[in-house]
Amino acid sequence: MGPGLAGYILRRLLWAIPVLFIISVLVFVMLRMAPGDPAETILGNRFDEEQADVLRRKYGYDQPLTVQYANYMWNLAHLDLGVSVKYRDFTVTEVILPKLWVSSRLGILALLISFGLGIPVGVYAALARGTFLDPLTISSWLLLDAIPPYVLIPLVQWALVLKLKLFGLGWDGFLSANMILPVLVMGLPGVAGVARLMRASVIGVLNEDYIRTARAKGLREQTIIVSHITRNALLPMVTVIGLSLPGVAAGALFVETLFGIPGIGQLSLEAVQLPDFDVVLALILFGSASFVLANVVIDVAYAFIDPRVRVGGARG
């Protein structure tokens, strides 16, 4: 990695600042301009103008939009994300953090399954190329991928929980047997995508000269597969993992709702529907920030793999 790469990373990171700023302004304005305010949410069908004014003053909604934005940013800089309208005792941080912790563990376990199975399945399919086993493997995993969670989950729950009584259903802390099913339901459908990419990657590597050389040298087939083919084919997968990470924190709406897991996905829907303004704002900003940062990471990874990217001079 030369000075070019370091410069590229720096440039890329600096660009993230204005991008995040514009996103925060857009999101803030969008949410504040939308009809409704905390007073309406809190008072509900007992709404009363006088009380609404009290609440608007309390939550700072009586001030001009620019002041509101400045206040929000100032508080954000002090790690204060505001107050939840639904859980008025709790700060937004207190509402979001435990759920983020649950969702990200769930998401990472699911990713581990997707990649842990997807990579070997992909290698297997690539090596089995030309036989019926290749399309059979990939297409059977693709079928699992095609079933939406809200179809898969009732079926699985009916069979494994109600009929076979293999698992419990309720939320019992993250480290409980009840979490096995949600993790599987989240992770297994992802195997197909990883396997497809891994398969393509392995097939690409198979044609490389060094594999032929290795074969010609008479290395054991197993050694070739593990230390030459798989290792080289794994390199591009790093980017894929990077791309998947921001999704982890976003939570899985359907899995969380249908299994009763207190995660970010469930919270997002609830907060949007209520609406719980500061929670929504925080979730969006967090999501956008991780999206932007993931993009930076991927670009850097591209640059690392393919030096042409960072040349980037104007042409034509």
Added chain:
Amino acid sequence: MLLMGFVAFLILVVGVVGVVAIAGGGGDDEGDTASPSRTTTPKSGSVAKICEGKTLVVPGGEPNTQLDPIQVGDVETSEYIVEIFGGLMTLDPELKVIPDLAREMPTVSADGKVYTFRLRDNIVFSQNSRRVTAADFKYSIERAADPKEASPTAKAYLGDIVGIAEKLSGKAKEVSGVRVVDDKTIEITLIEPADFFLAELTYPVAYVVDREQIEKDPRNWTRRPNGTGPFKLVEFTIGEQIRLVRNDRYHLGVPKLEEVRFELGGGSISTRYQNDELHVGFVPGTELDAVKAGRSPLAKDYRATNEMAVSYITMNPTKEPFDDPKVRQAFAMSIDRESINNVLIYGAYRIADGFTPPEMPGYTESVKSLKYDPVRAKQLLQESKYAGRLPRITLNYGGSGGNSPETLVAMQKGWEETLGVTVQLEAVDPVAYMREQRKGSFQMLSDGWAADYPDLEDFTGKLFRSDSSLNYTQYKNSEVDALLQQARRETDRNRRYTLYAQAEQKILDDAPIIPIFWPVSHTLVKPCVQGYPNVSMTVPKYRYVDIVKP
């Protein structure tokens, strides 16, 4: 060899799926209660296990606000508030108003305006055992009416007390109608006599709170609120659980349970109940036939609990075409509630023959809503000024307590077949729904109402008096207004009930609303849970419950 491993894995996956499909599809498991594989789930045990100990596990609703009595307006949160806090009066499971912190029923002055309450000697706050005095009540009521607190319910449920309005508008520092006579005596003066006042006092907004705690920690005191209820809060984890442990110094008898754990997460409750993860379960109407079916192991634990609530359709009398009562009546007579209830939702509810449900004290059976009569409905539409030229109609739904979309689709068909008009259904987000309701900018709404305290004033009275803030129907009828106003002031209970009944019949004939169902909640209770009351409203109930090992 590596390849063989993958093949083996694939076979394994296919095999597991196959086994599940076969085993699941095969035998009808229902009833085998002691499956050995249960041990994999720590919390769920065998039947014997769930009957051990004194911790009751029930599904709970996520509270919609903080656990502060003056901020509560919804049923989910009230569930917890009534167990943690208490007031002068409370309700027993038969919905009789009984003394809670008051020693006995208050004495009432001859003009019916001044109530004098004597407090019990042994009343203390649950968290710190501080004695509750008359001054605590005065503080609590004045706090509820403090404009800074913006309580959504103070005006509606304390507004009968002299001085509340002045305090709410910021004109007065004190509530003049609440007077501390001595440490154990408190006197409340009303603007005008109100026979329903004691029932009103059972609503959370009138509960007593601990001044010391609130002033010490104004922001976070509700995380460990100090109340006088049978239980005290020890844990509230958002989306996970609420744990209440018993108040060992509870003045109406220490609860038999040590702890009640409300599980806030989702998942199929009837399944979790069947798996012995819960002591009590609630079944939605859509699952009713599966639960009640003879071979279902849940059938024997099932009980129906009538709710003091009603679901209805509102027709805005200020908007076309519902400004013509004949059109409203025609719409009301075109809904076949019987078939909808019996066939669509397995008879889950009761047909609302009137507006007020039979559980309401003072319910008058002779008050009847309009019956399904398509012939008469057609006739009425012909006689109306909109005969042959009905405008387009949209029905908005999405608030709480309304009718399910399927029910609405069934009604839509009824109107189409009988009156030849397609009412468009439109899902609206809750906030927009309430805004339209408030501003009266809707044509039709699907709505519902559940009583906050067991009195007709909180049903017919608050919902249809044109000056009431809860009149969401936009209905205004001077005759009805006069009757309801008179009923409000009447101190003779029976005469009061008659007046409400007269008003209600007039409303139903005039049809600004179509009562659809009186809801029923479908409850499952484990046999070893004893004393779980069948109660149609939110009342403190867990102090009656016990878990008894068979």
Added chain:
Amino acid sequence: MAIAESTAVLTSPEMTRRPRWPALRALARKKLALVALAYLLLFYAVGLAAPLVAPYDPNDQNIRAGETRQGPSSEHWLGTDSLGRDLLSRVIYSARTTVLFTIVVVVTGGFFLGLGLGLLAGYRGGWVDTAIMRVGEILGGLPTLILILAITAAFRTRITDLAYWFEDHTWVSFSEAKTFLKFTIIAGATVPFAWVGSARIVRSQALAIRELAYVTAAEAMGASTWRVIGRHILPGVMPLFIVGLSGSMAGMAGAEVSLSYLGLGIDPPAASFGSLISEAGFIRTFQQYPHLLLGAATPVVLFFYAWNLLGDALVDVLEPRLNLR
């Protein structure tokens, strides 16, 4: 779809200028892909011709004991639902909803926006590249779900009015017009924000191609920007783009099904797979009336599956390196 997007990393541009017919012939050799294609054609045909194909009116209720929640029979092939409506007819009309949505999405042109901007960014590089990609990041970072909720809420009454106008002045029925309008708004709200994914793939491919010898040669000979893009870069990017398109069709259709499942899509009684599934997808309902869930879910799962298989086959056929030997 995050995973699928990154196919770009794996493909190399070297062998991009190949004739297309062998590709089609290669596709024809894949039996599974052909079956998938046949199913998709059937699905689209049935969806478009729903009024002709459906045995009953999908909204024809029959709320009488014994008529609702029937199992499959010769009269009702998939049985009836809780309101006694013929499930097969409702499934067919749901297919129409799905078809309508995918058409709307393609028509609104989000994909082509992604293609165009990606090409431009990749080929021109420099500030054009930076501007396009940063704007994409801003838009891509905004929350789609909230946007959809906000926009449909804001346009709710206008949608209704416009749908009535359609009913009065055209042969389109109110509910169809309303469905179409709502979809247009949903697609219109998401598309400007959704192009960044495909643009990113196209860009990276274009970046790589423009360095190739023949492209540099063409430039040196004075070919114009658009000529270079059209003649050299576009054909190289196309296979990847088609793969991406087929891959995201399932995702796009899935978005509508999910929204309707959550009750945020089209209003009842119009049929959508999402609302059919949400009515039938409770464990107890499934236990008692499995046909309600299976009948509604199978066609749409196969629809997603078919797009997946087709996309997979296309990857294999169009993926340049694979054709090396």
